Amino acid sequence: MTKKTASVHWEGSGKTAVGNISTETGALKDYPYGFASRFEDDRRGSNPEELLGAAHAACFTMAFSFACEKAGLKTTDVDTKASVSLSKQGEGFVIDRIALAMEATVAGISDAQFQEIAAAAKRDCPLSKALASVPEITLQATLRVDTTP
Known part of the structure; x- marks a missing residue:
């Protein structure tokens, strides 16, 4: 542990x-x-939602890379962005949506297998599990074409 x-x-x-x-x-x-x-729009500091998004993106990205490796595939690069929505609810606020957007280059993978591995990584990464109470966590996964000769 x-x-x-x-x-x-x-x-x-x-x-x-x-x-x-x-x-x-x-x-x-x-x-x-x-x-x-x-x-507000003060960019001189951070906020909990930004940090949560960074943590979720990092966790998901690692889970995806490890899952590809387990399947015998090598990730060349993976870029993930997380957008965390904080909405007013009653007198307080709630995180009601996290949108993950990932682009990756993985040699020798079909788009179907890529989507399957990405969905499993989203479901199984520890941060996704910890954030299970968020009503909506979406994933847009895009397979980049490997242009390496």
């Missing part, structure tokens, strides 16, 4: 408060976030 940690320091109250996010690896160290970077 592995355990990874992250921490947040938050100062203030409500919309004027600011926080800093840090991760065990140091990938984020005192990285700012707050109301403006979450609900």
Whole structure:
């Protein structure tokens, strides 16, 4: 079993408060976030939905690559984008949709097999399982043509 940690320091109250996010690896160290970077257009900080999307995209991408390898196929490159939707619900908010869009180059694979492996990776990656309460998680998987001679 592995355990990874992250921490947040938050100062203030409500919309004027600011926080800093840090991760065990140091990938984020005192990285700012707050109301403006979450609900407005302040690009100087991050937000939980962006971090969740990055984590989900990373997890899915690894799961897809490992599944291809298990099937005897080699991924040349995989690019995944996650779009996380935060919607108002009653007095609060809810993550109601995550859209994954993946493009990959995999030699010797049919589109049908590619779609099957991608769907299984989406279903089976640990972050997808953890996010099972999100009503809609979609995947658009595009197989790139391998132009390597």
